[in-house]
Amino acid sequence: MKLGRHSVLRLFAFLLISLAAWSLGYFVAAHVPQSTVSIAALQEIGKKPVLRAPAPKRQKCDHWSPCPPGNFAYRILSGGGKERTATICFEDEQLVGEPGSGINIAIVNYKTGEFSSTNFFHMWAHDHSKQMMDFIRSAPKGTLLLMATQDDGSTRLKDYAKELVENLGSKEIKNIKFRSSWVFIAAKGFNLPDNIQREKINHSDQTKNRYKGWPAEIQIEGCIPRNLM
Known part of the structure; x- marks a missing residue:
């Protein structure tokens, strides 16, 4: 049986493509290093790309989530043991870089969010209750x-100093004991929202084994609206 003209052309084209494919495979096998072409590499070509979640962005004062627009971020951490020192952060600025033994206090201008001053008041070897009261009273309204x-x-720490802190809104200052971990945020001349975390205390014996007789550190953090005044 004779082949038609079109059949002959198709056969010729098939043979030509087969020859080209064989030549290309021979060329790759002969000239391309084996390490650059592998079955594993060819398998990777067919795989779908793996989508990885981006690393979480660091928030102000190491919050897990950012504060809403128009809010100040704060985080207050007490000391824990001899090595873990107290830290006070406001709007991502560390206000107490080298805290002192006793009660550390930082003052911030609420209208601008700018740091004003900081001090610490030793309450073990000496009585600095009056100095602490003067420092608190020196903070202007706002x-x-x-x-x-x-x-x-x-x-x-004298009772009259505790009463001054209590008048600022503290509910735990009169419960403070030897080496209690205590943190507190207060406002002068305006009221803080009821829903923000303002104070925390820890003098539980259950945590003292962590630091050989010292209570564990505690912290409070939150967001304060800028339009309270």
Whole structure:
């Protein structure tokens, strides 16, 4: 049986393509290094790309989630043991870089969010209750006061100083004991929202084994609206 003209052309084209494919395979096998072409590499070509979640963006004062627009971020961490010092952060600025033993206090201008001053008041070897009261009273209206203990802040703390802090809104200052971990945020001249975390205390014996007789550190953090005044 004779083949038609079109059949002959198709056969010729098939043979030509087969020859080209064989030549290309021979060329790759002969000239391309074996390490660059592997079955594993060819398998990777057919795989779908793996989508990886981006690393979480760091938030102000190490919050897990950002504060809403128009809010200040704060985080107050007490000391824990001899090595873990107290830290006070406001709008991502560390206000207490080298905290002192006793009660650490930082003052912030609420209208601008700018740091005003900081101090610490030793309450073990000496009584600095009056100096602490003078420092608190020197803060003008429209300021925030952020407080954290480092080591002992209670042994020589006088009742009249506790009453001053209580008048700022503290509910735990009169419960503070030897080496209690205590953190607190207060406002002068305006009221903070009821839903923000303002204070925390820890003097539980159950946590003292962590730091050989010292209570564990505690912290509070949150967001404060800028339009409270």
